[in-house]
Amino acid sequence: MTTRRSFLSGAALIGAGMVTRAGAASLPEAPVQSSAATAPPLAPPNGRPYNPVVTLNGWTLPWRMKDGVKEFHLVAEPVVREIAPGMTANLWGYNGQSPGPTIEVVEGDRVRIFVTNKLPEHTSVHWHGQLLPNGMDGVTGLTQPGIKPGKTFVYEFVARNAGTFMYHPHADEMAQMAMGMMGFWITHPKNPKQHAVDRDFVFLISAYDIEPGSYTPKINTMTDFNLWTFNSRAFPGIDPMVVRKNDRVRVRVGNLTMTNHPIHMHGHTFEVTGTDGGWVKPSARWPEVTTDIAVGQMRAIEFVADAPGDWAFHCHKSHHTMNAMGHDVPTMIGVDHKGVAEKINKLVPGYMVMGDKGGSMGAMRMPLPENTLPMMSGDGPFGGLEMGGMFTTLKVREGLARNDYKDPGWYQHPKGTVAYEWTGEIPPAPRAPGVPEKPADKPAPEALNIKRDGGGHQHHH
Numbered sequence: 061m062t063t064r065r066s067f068l069s070g071a072a073l074i075g076a077g078m079v080t081r082a083g084a085a086s087l088p089e090a091p092v093q094s095s096a097a098t099a100p101p102l103a104p105p106n107g108r109p110y111n112p113v114v115t116l117n118g119w120t121l122p123w124r125m126k127d128g129v130k131e132f133h134l135v136a137e138p139v140v141r142e143i144a145p146g147m148t149a150n151l152w153g154y155n156g157q158s159p160g161p162t163i164e165v166v167e168g169d170r171v172r173i174f175v176t177n178k179l180p181e182h183t184s185v186h187w188h189g190q191l192l193p194n195g196m197d198g199v200t201g202l203t204q205p206g207i208k209p210g211k212t213f214v215y216e217f218v219a220r221n222a223g224t225f226m227y228h229p230h231a232d233e234m235a236q237m238a239m240g241m242m243g244f245w246i247t248h249p250k251n252p253k254q255h256a257v258d259r260d261f262v263f264l265i266s267a268y269d270i271e272p273g274s275y276t277p278k279i280n281t282m283t284d285f286n287l288w289t290f291n292s293r294a295f296p297g298i299d300p301m302v303v304r305k306n307d308r309v310r311v312r313v314g315n316l317t318m319t320n321h322p323i324h325m326h327g328h329t330f331e332v333t334g335t336d337g338g339w340v341k342p343s344a345r346w347p348e349v350t351t352d353i354a355v356g357q358m359r360a361i362e363f364v365a366d367a368p369g370d371w372a373f374h375c376h377k378s379h380h381t382m383n384a385m386g387h388d389v390p391t392m393i394g395v396d397h398k399g400v401a402e403k404i405n406k407l408v409p410g411y412m413v414m415g416d417k418g419g420s421m422g423a424m425r426m427p428l429p430e431n432t433l434p435m436m437s438g439d440g441p442f443g444g445l446e447m448g449g450m451f452t453t454l455k456v457r458e459g460l461a462r463n464d465y466k467d468p469g470w471y472q473h474p475k476g477t478v479a480y481e482w483t484g485e486i487p488p489a490p491r492a493p494g495v496p497e498k499p500a501d502k503p504a505p506e507a508l509n510i511k512r513d514g515g516g517h518q519h520h521h
């Protein structure tokens with residue numbers, strides 16, 4: 061069948077991790093992705109041309125053209141997702157991964173999406189942000205019955221507006237979104253020159269509560285999540301965003317967690333060029349280095365990557381750049397913790413208290429429960445990064461090829477451009493009035509007596 065052939069050519073572009081799954085004769089195939097690596101952009105094999113996006117640690121769903129309609133097949137199903145090397149999670153997702161594959165269409169495309177439910181309960185798909193007929197909006201009970209296990213529903217509409225969208229269930233939402241059911245949707249402009257950039261990255265923000273040593277998220281959690289992820293990956297499992305110097309770069313982010321995330325980028329200023337509602341007029345944009353992305357929102361940021369280097373790109377809530385072991389740890393700064401560590405270890409084997417000098421958990425390679433990520437980890441060229449969760453890097457390099465997204469390794473800093481230890485005479489450091497000076501080689505005695513939240517660690521509500 062010609063449809064099958066066109067599918068295989070699409071699959072070849074996706075890479076070795078993907079296998080196709082033959083469906084019923086009338087259904088388009090539902091390709092499955094087995095890898096959590098960032099797939100190269102899917103050059104459109106047919107239909108109208110567009111500039112494809114790159115899904116961070118994700119992939120784009122191939123389609124078939126049938127009588128001028130773009131047909132996709134999503135399969136809602138339990139999946140095993142690698143959150144980072146050393147930890148996998150039992151999630152729910154689409155076509156083998158959580159989040160599901162990115163769907164890319166062109167403004168004006170008629171789109172038909174088959175949704176097969178392989179979950180143990182009913183589901184539906186809501187096309188977040190789309191302007192479509194009410195009955196295609198995917199709200200169980202309101203605009204359609206739930207899709208029962210084993211059943212396939214069809215959604216069909218015209219992608220009216222170019223922009224940044226998401227999809228997710230509108231059925232038992234609390235459970236299904238806590239389990240990772242979500243995906244990105246890009247509607248490209250009709251004219252590929254409009255809003256054109258050199259590199260266009262997309263990812264969703266999601267959060268999970270998976271107890272150290274276990275594999276399945278607790279779905280009733282409202283605030284105390286312990287895994288903060290970009291596309292269901294936690295640092296150091298998140299791929300870098302690799303760009304060529306002077307590329308115009310867009311990063312599109314959608315937030316489907318229960319809290320807002322101030323996304324912060326180093327080394328450049330950016331503008332928010334797109335929101336949930338479409339493109340922002342150039343006259344209404346302003347420069348930023350951090351933009352808050354509220355729950356349910358999408359933001360597209362754009363900048364010219366004119367500064368070579370390895371630039372941090374992360375959520376600015378410090379608890380969101382930590383992994384599971386960072387939670388419920390008492391503050392031990394200033395406390396002589398001889399004996400305390402032993403007590404805690406009796407309660408939680410393998411647990412280590414925060415150091416009494418402010419304690420860099422990142423530097424400690426302690427034994428961890430099975431299937432558990434260290435609180436902060438990741439090694440850089442200068443040592444431990446002490447980061448986890450929602451953290452990655454923007455790697456700006458000169459002379460990359462147009463379609464080269466390979467990790468170029470660590471940035472080689474030009475001589476004399478890295479902060480260094482001073483070994484000369486130390487100039488006097490002005491102090492606040494009335495504060496006596498301390499010898500430089502010893503910590504101030506009062507620093508050992510800081511009282512912080514009664515010795516207990518505050519939750520990040």
Ligand SMILES: [Cu+2]
Pocket residue numbers: 288320321322375376377380450
């Ligand atoms: Cu955050």
